[in-house]
Amino acid sequence: MSDLRVELAGLELAHPVLNGSGTFDAIAALRTFGDELRDRFPFAAFVSKTITAEARGGNPPPRLWETPAGLINSIGLPNKGLDGFLEQDLPELASLPAPLIVSVAGFSLPQFQLLVSRVAERPEVAALELNVSCPNVESGCVMGSEPAETAAVMRAVRPLATKPLIVKLTPNATDVGAVAAAAEAEGADALSLINTLKAMAFDPAEGRPWLGAGHGGLSGPAVRAVALEQTYEVSSRVRVPVIGMGGIASGRDALDFIHAGARCVAVGTESFRDPAAASRVRDELRDLFAKREVRAIDDTPETASADLVK
Amino acid sequence: MTTLANGQAPEIEVGLTGGEARPRARAPFGRRLAPVRGNAAVGAYRLISVEDEGGPSPEPGQFYMLAAAERWGGGEGERPFLARAFSVCRTRGKGLDFLLEDIGPGTRRLATLAPGEDVWLVGPLGAGFRAPWVVDPSARRALLVGGGIGVAPLVIWSETLAASNVESRVLLGFRSASYSVAADLFADQAEIATDDGSTGRAGLVTELLATELDRTSDAVVYACGPPAMLEAVRRICAASAVAAELALEEAMACGFGACFGCVVRTRTGYRRICVDGPVMSADELDGSWLER
Numbered sequence: 001m002s003d004l005r006v007e008l009a010g011l012e013l014a015h016p017v018l019n020g021s022g023t024f025d026a027i028a029a030l031r032t033f034g035d036e037l038r039d040r041f042p043f044a045a046f047v048s049k050t051i052t053a054e055a056r057g058g059n060p061p062p063r064l065w066e067t068p069a070g071l072i073n074s075i076g077l078p079n080k081g082l083d084g085f086l087e088q089d090l091p092e093l094a095s096l097p098a099p100l101i102v103s104v105a106g107f108s109l110p111q112f113q114l115l116v117s118r119v120a121e122r123p124e125v126a127a128l129e130l131n132v133s134c135p136n137v138e139s140g141c142v143m144g145s146e147p148a149e150t151a152a153v154m155r156a157v158r159p160l161a162t163k164p165l166i167v168k169l170t171p172n173a174t175d176v177g178a179v180a181a182a183a184e185a186e187g188a189d190a191l192s193l194i195n196t197l198k199a200m201a202f203d204p205a206e207g208r209p210w211l212g213a214g215h216g217g218l219s220g221p222a223v224r225a226v227a228l229e230q231t232y233e234v235s236s237r238v239r240v241p242v243i244g245m246g247g248i249a250s251g252r253d254a255l256d257f258i259h260a261g262a263r264c265v266a267v268g269t270e271s272f273r274d275p276a277a278a279s280r281v282r283d284e285l286r287d288l289f290a291k292r293e294v295r296a297i298d299d300t301p302e303t304a305s306a307d308l309v310k
Numbered sequence: 311m312t313t314l315a316n317g318q319a320p321e322i323e324v325g326l327t328g329g330e331a332r333p334r335a336r337a338p339f340g341r342r343l344a345p346v347r348g349n350a351a352v353g354a355y356r357l358i359s360v361e362d363e364g365g366p367s368p369e370p371g372q373f374y375m376l377a378a379a380e381r382w383g384g385g386e387g388e389r390p391f392l393a394r395a396f397s398v399c400r401t402r403g404k405g406l407d408f409l410l411e412d413i414g415p416g417t418r419r420l421a422t423l424a425p426g427e428d429v430w431l432v433g434p435l436g437a438g439f440r441a442p443w444v445v446d447p448s449a450r451r452a453l454l455v456g457g458g459i460g461v462a463p464l465v466i467w468s469e470t471l472a473a474s475n476v477e478s479r480v481l482l483g484f485r486s487a488s489y490s491v492a493a494d495l496f497a498d499q500a501e502i503a504t505d506d507g508s509t510g511r512a513g514l515v516t517e518l519l520a521t522e523l524d525r526t527s528d529a530v531v532y533a534c535g536p537p538a539m540l541e542a543v544r545r546i547c548a549a550s551a552v553a554a555e556l557a558l559e560e561a562m563a564c565g566f567g568a569c570f571g572c573v574v575r576t577r578t579g580y581r582r583i584c585v586d587g588p589v590m591s592a593d594e595l596d597g598s599w600l601e602r
Contacts, residue, residue, distance in 0.1 A: 029566055029567065029568065031567070032337055036338065037339050057579050061573050063571045066389055071392065075569070220391065272563040272564035
């Protein structure tokens with residue numbers, strides 16, 4: 001029996017498969033699937049949907065567009081805001097049978113500081129993920145697109161939390177490796193990538209942008225090769241663990257990310273097609289490990305061979 | 311067959327946001343394979359029958375996500391990728407029937423399913439219709455108003471109402487006679503309107519509804535159809551002070567509240583049609599929900 005246990009920034013995880021933030025609403029899923037979701041919970045740690053300081057309704061519809069092997073979404077971070085999250089959602093998310101990682105996004109450094117300090121103090125929270133794909137209202141720059149901006153976010157929030165801070169990198173950066181290195185230098189405990197790639201679709205009948213917000217983000221198998229390259233690039237630039245994601249739909253996909261340097265992986269869009277997809281990815285990964293007689297995740301780089309990845 | 315014993319559906323759960331009790335059968339976690347048992351033409355539509363051996367009985371108005379187990383993808387525009395949402399049209403034992411129309415790469419593939427093939431199934435999802443006396447304690451009758459492919463959930467609902475001895479009347483609108491064959495899915499004679507007048511009355515089903523509501527106001531209206539039709543139903547019912555339950559449709563990626571893609575603008579903000587609906591009280595909407 002291969003051991004899938006893995007340590008991520010101090011969290012002891014039963015296996016390396018997480019969810020991508022914003023791709024699984026555990027509270028709505030509990031209403032839909034009931035306690036079977038708890039009994040067969042697919043994720044080793046649960047990453048919440050991104051919360052912001054103020055409540056947000058999200059973008060006007062339409063919000064979705066199907067592409068070849070992928071999906072463009074333009075959701076706009078709808079959430080109850082910090083207070084609503086802490087009061088209403090956190091108790092229910094804390095009841096899940098997995099450590100809770102809360103994703104937060106600020107539109108300014110003070111907002112990030114407020115979010116991190118108020119969320120980190122809650123004992124139900126195991127770690128925080130910083131979504132730096134939002135524009136900074138002060139600079140107008142997407143924080144995660146520039147090393148200096150990302151470093152500024154980390155410098156602002158690092159003193160406020162002893163819990164692990166994971167920076168969710170955006171692929172829409174000139175040099176994602178440089179952004180990753182800046183985050184690590186300012187104390188990030190782990191990095192996760194990729195967020196969605198900026199994308200657009202046009203209404204074939206009207207000839208105007210289809211999505212209510214004009215543009216959105218592409219996910220699914222369509223982005224997997226890009227995500228693998230960025231995971232490889234980032235993993236080679238930093239020493240902290242990397243959570244790789246982008247179109248993972250099978251154990252073999254997950255193993256590709258591990259070979260690219262990821263310590264953990266996350267399933268996102270595939271959960272839309274199969275709510276239990278992450279369980280399948282985990283089981284397939286275990287089978288692949290067993291076939292190669294890999295004993296643990298950290299053994300992978302030594303034992304992986306060319307025939308495993310062809 | 312679902313019945314409405316004592317005014318209670320088998321599983322009642324408080325809605326996610328609206329607070330109203332809506333019938334909601336729980337889905338098994340994950341997708342499951344279900345064999346296709348039949349694929350029959352119903353006029354211009356297809357009626358796909360699958361056997362859902364392990365699944366629970368759906369509540370009328372609930373839906374499933376469907377994808378062909380093989381050859382899903384690689385069609386027109388290298389699609390489909392995501393599963394497609396379909397209201398359950400009727401149940402026969404462990405069999406589920408879905409009505410569909412070939413309008414794109416997903417429905418095109420599903421329309422060609424043959425017995426012996428499998429589909430991936432997730433469901434039942436969302437929340438269904440409330441009984442007339444739950445919606446309005448003074449209501450005596452149900453008026454079912456369907457447009458086009460939107461007649462699907464009204465078939466199972468009319469059967470459920472009949473099994474509970476609720477008097478109901480069915481008003482259906484179609485583009486033309488070839489689509490109106492779907493009226494045969496109802497046990498009761500339906501009143502029909504078509505856009506081109508090729509069968510029934512030439513005009514809109516909402517004109518039939520307006521005429522009906524001139525005569526009676528002790529009914530609850532149950533409607534499913536294109537958005538413009540539902541908005542007309544909403545306006546007509548509001549003007550007549552008649553309660554209405556609207557089954558909404560929107561493109562969905564997941565069907566279980568994960569993607570936040572299928573929202574509708576309600577009086578209390580954007581709501582996910584998949585988990586807060588697909589059936590919503592007409593009171594939750596105002597005239598702005600169709601604006602872009």
